[in-house]
Amino acid sequence: MQTGFGIYAKIAHDIIAGKASLPNLPDAALRIRRAMQDPSCDLARIEQIIQTDAGLSGYLIQMANSPAYRGWRQTKDLKRALSLFGMEMTRNLCLGYSLRSMFHGRDPLLKTLLLEHWKRSAHRAAFCTVLAGQVRHISPDRALLAGLLQEIGMPLLYVRLENTPEALGDPELLQDLEDTFCATISQTLLASWCLDAELQDVARNRHNWLRDHRGKADLADLVTLVNLHELRLVNDPTRYLPDMQTIPAYDKLKPGAVSVLGTLVMLDESVDIAAIEATMTG
Template sequence: MDEQLFLTELNEAIRLDQITLPTLPEVALRVCDAMERETISAADIASMIATDAALSARLLQVANSPLYRGRTAIDSVQLAVARLGVRLVRSLVVSLATQGMFQARSQGLNSRLRQLWENSVQVAAISRVLAKPLKHLETDQAMLAGLIHNIGALPILVQAERIGLEDEQALETLLDRLSPSTGERILSRWGFPPSLVAAAKHFNDFTYDGGPLADYADVVVVARLESLLGTGHPDAARDWEMIRSFEKVGLATDIEIVELEGAQEEINDVNEMFLG
């Protein structure tokens, strides 16, 4: 299918409310907005989260997961915010809220979105591991970058089902070419910082270079390629030596992430947290 025609029809469907761009739940938006105010307290953040019972339960579950649990169990949202810190809780709230977007009523579309979510979780897990030694980056922001890196695929898949596009190769081409710009559009509307918007905009841009230090886009580029090893995806067969993000992240192109000490355990923990 013609790429420009599909994009035109996608934009028209959005304009006519035939499909809608993904939006964060109200509580996640309130938490993000509140974080911009210097006077906000941990108790205020906890009170906001507590208004959403499902999100509160998931946050407590994650706070007691192997990645974050301390010596004693966390049994309240307020204690979770106090122990984990407001910045980490914000990343977790947005990460947990994102999961609900990868669902649909149609069985066919729901299956696609489930696969997309599983792929995103794998990229998120690897991103978290890659960011650990990079002291200027936050591991949980890297994980969030991995989770939302392909958010632009959601409306594309919805539109493809709406118009009955069944050509798998054509759909893959559309996703590859249009997901980055669509993801940039979505995250910009959410008010995400440029560092995370860039991760969605450049996740399959192998010439990307945002500066001398690795950023979240670099981390996601490398994490995504590592996640594709053994899948037969054409990007896995690229010459990784030519991709500067590997050098900036500090990972040799001939090393699989799972070979690093403790990496597989942490990847499994993230997968369990979001897929378990």
């Protein structure tokens, strides 16, 4: 009979091995994806779909007025917001918004865990969005989506653990499960949704400080820097963290000065992060 970690590890292994059913893409994102597969689809058609969801419509208008996307005048309606974003950015932002539907549960303990995870994801996504603003070839919407998706496997694992409250109430066990299985479960889920290899690479390498590659900085580099920045803020003495300036992602992105705490000064001083985060969690 399995005891301790092994019991819960089997649940994670079943997800990875395809022995457990995976959730579909949230409804709004799925309908928009299907519509965009039609070569004749245009923004007017996407607007019709989005208008059926008041929450999503309001979110896109808010994002259009957020520091990451706002233009020279205020956006007051959905049509102007979509014109500002274009098709690809609209799809990414709709997917990011619709992920919130995965962070709900009936059990109070599960509900709390899912909500806390969403808030952490939104916080990291806001960091990613601001940092992307300094990198011309990485779009803020892709960075936001990468920040939200990098640990998308954990909500799925939490839900699978709903009938084992002793696991959900054990922070050390949950951290061990995250360290061991988060990357693989997240990648498994992203692949089942047919999301692109770059986003899967983000999930696989989110804490791979030594990751290096040819060519210019990519999404995984950006997310790696954000994660190191955030962990430096937490300052957990039990976790090894390299110096920010020594990792390949820093050299590729060249994000500027590093504080005495080892964090990115540019992110420490940003006045936009809170506003972007509030839009996602409000």
